[in-house]
Amino acid sequence: AAKQTGEPVRRWTPALDERAGEFVRLGAEIRAALDQDQFRVVYQPIVELPSGRVAAVEALVRWEHPVRGVVSPAAFIPVAERNGLIVELGEWILRTACRRLAEWRAELGDAAPRRVSVNVSARQLARPRFAATVAAALADSGLPPACLAVEVTETAVFEGGQAVIALHELRALGVRIALDDFGTGHSSLGLLQTVPVDILKVDKSFVDQVTEAGRHTVIAEALFQVSSGLGLVAVAEGVETAAQAEALHRLGYRYLQGYHYGRPVADPDFALTSAIAGQS
Numbered sequence: 001a002a003k004q005t006g007e008p009v010r011r012w013t014p015a016l017d018e019r020a021g022e023f024v025r026l027g028a029e030i031r032a033a034l035d036q037d038q039f040r041v042v043y044q045p046i047v048e049l050p051s052g053r054v055a056a057v058e059a060l061v062r063w064e065h066p067v068r069g070v071v072s073p074a075a076f077i078p079v080a081e082r083n084g085l086i087v088e089l090g091e092w093i094l095r096t097a098c099r100r101l102a103e104w105r106a107e108l109g110d111a112a113p114r115r116v117s118v119n120v121s122a123r124q125l126a127r128p129r130f131a132a133t134v135a136a137a138l139a140d141s142g143l144p145p146a147c148l149a150v151e152v153t154e155t156a157v158f159e160g161g162q163a164v165i166a167l168h169e170l171r172a173l174g175v176r177i178a179l180d181d182f183g184t185g186h187s188s189l190g191l192l193q194t195v196p197v198d199i200l201k202v203d204k205s206f207v208d209q210v211t212e213a214g215r216h217t218v219i220a221e222a223l224f225q226v227s228s229g230l231g232l233v234a235v236a237e238g239v240e241t242a243a244q245a246e247a248l249h250r251l252g253y254r255y256l257q258g259y260h261y262g263r264p265v266a267d268p269d270f271a272l273t274s275a276i277a278g279q280s
């Protein structure tokens, strides 16, 4: 008999059906949660060395579910991306974050962070009117365009097309572009030749072992060299210890983000952090 090749036939199983049911259920709940105002935006500091100043914040969404408690975005963003609700949810997050930074600027003046960074999914970026949506959020909040960065993943822009057009339109508005989870996607370095980018967010996986001599450290250093050579700002993500912060500072990094400096919260403290690593 001929050897079977290719994908095995996917049979119906109760497990698959349950997952499909869960997907539909969760999708309906996200719809209801939007209407019932159950989403919140929290903000995580991005600290500048050596001053320890909170230079920027990253906006991260939370779902305060009445029964399940706080639901992680890892659990519902992928569902919202698949059923399209990310477009509405994402616009709400964008508007909320712009308004919040505009408030901080009015309240705190120079002590406010200079920028808020908002995660944008592939599905949002692929919509022809995305840049217009961003322009409207900026105009309605009164936030200057340079105070906003959009964080996109390599995967979202990998295909080119409308997503890359949108990035050029955002750039023309004066909005900054950050490549998120940098180094973990498909074509990291090649993308830098074709996509307008201002900020590289170096993924936590390179930061975790940056205190040990080894591959991760070599890559973390190379990524910093590439970003500075291209005139980009490098932000190291997922910094959890003072030792990691010191090691990154030695490699040249000046912008760090992670639990070591602060978890994402509704109302971060913008006072100078005492945890200034590598200050000379």
Ligand code: C2E
Pocket: 044, 059, 060, 061, 072, 073, 074, 077, 090, 093, 119, 120, 121, 180, 181, 237, 238, 239, 240, 257, 258, 259, 260, 264
């Ligand atoms: P991301 O954009 O890479 O965000 C960084 C994630 O790492 C956040 O998880 C943050 O809380 C977490 N993190 C920050 N510092 C540390 C650290 O020192 N150690 C560890 N272990 N984790 C740290 P979060 O908030 O659960 O978000 C997970 C992912 O969900 C995000 O990854 C992003 O891909 C997505 N996401 C979150 N908010 C939004 C949003 O508003 N819109 C979209 N489209 N996606 C979002």
Ligand code: CA
Pocket: 058, 119, 151, 180
């Ligand atoms: Ca991000």
Ligand code: CA
Pocket: 180, 181, 201, 203, 237
């Ligand atoms: Ca990231």
Ligand code: CA
Pocket: 181
């Ligand atoms: Ca991530």
